[in-house]
Amino acid sequence: MRVVVNAAMSADGKLSSKRRxxxxxxxxDDFDRMDALRAGSDAVMVGVGTVLADDPHLTLDDPERQAARRDRDESAHPVRVVADSRARTPTDARILDDAATTYVLVSESAPTERIEALESSGARLVTAGDERVALTDALSTLEREGFDQLMVEGGGELIFSLFEAGLADELRVFVGPKIIGGRDAPTLADGEGFVSEFPELELADVERIDDGVLLRYSVE
Structure with a gap:
């Protein structure tokens, strides 16, 4: 399964403000590009922090792209995936509505009552890992479900974890004309950070979009 990480960050590398x-x-134009990337993916993934902060829907905006997916005998929207070790996704989150199928990736440490609540809300649960989601195992499960391309939209903790596990194949990042600042503001890749064996990227393409620039990297 090909894993494409897509993000928008400020000129100083921030995903949002310190208030998250x-x-x-x-x-x-970049929103339309992102919508097209979603349309061409089997699933769209975020971390639970993004769900709690933004309550995203992760569905397609363009009706024509929805129709094109139906013409290919696919669902109108890609599957939605949440990496959520402790099953903290709210049962009323928009990502759990009936617009598309939603998988929640949890660890063995997730409370039983939270798992039951998510299952009752229609989520499909994938358990992998003891205290935290074992992303390699969880994504292997999704691949066995028939997913060929997974689009990852953040946040920084999840993106770091994917690079740490060697699971990311491509990075597409829009760099916008804003300075956000703040030592506590989330960056493209948070987590513990690398101190050696840094992931190497190869620049594949540069494109000006809106008032910013889209950088496309392949992961070596």
């Missing part, structure tokens, strides 16, 4: 509130970094 959603900030418009890119413009309409």
């Amino acid at each position: 509130e959603q900030i418009a970094i890119s413009g309409p």
Whole structure:
């Protein structure tokens, strides 16, 4: 399964402010590009922090892209996936509505009552790992479900974990014309950080979009 990480960050590398509130970094052309990438993916993934902060829907905006997926005998929207070790996703989160199928990846440490609540809300649970989601095992399960391309939309903890596990194949990042600042503001890759054996990227393409630039990297 090909894992494509897609993100928008400020010129100083921030995903949002220190309050972790959603900030418009890119413009309409980049939003359309992101929608097209979603349409071409089997599933779209975020971490639970993104769900708690932004309550995303992760569905397609363009009706024509929805229709094109149906013409290919696919669902109108890609499957949605949440990495959520402790099953903290709220049962009323938009990502759990009936617009698309949603998988929640949890660890063995997730409370039973939370797992039952998510299952009652229609989520499909995948358990992998003891204290934290074992992403390699969880994504292997998704691949066995028939997913060929997984689009990852953040946040920084999940993106770091995917690079740490060697699971990311491509990074597409829009760099917008904003300075956000703040030592506690989330960055493209948070987590514990690397101190050696840094993941190496190869620049594949540069494109100006809106008032920013899209960088496409392949992971070596």
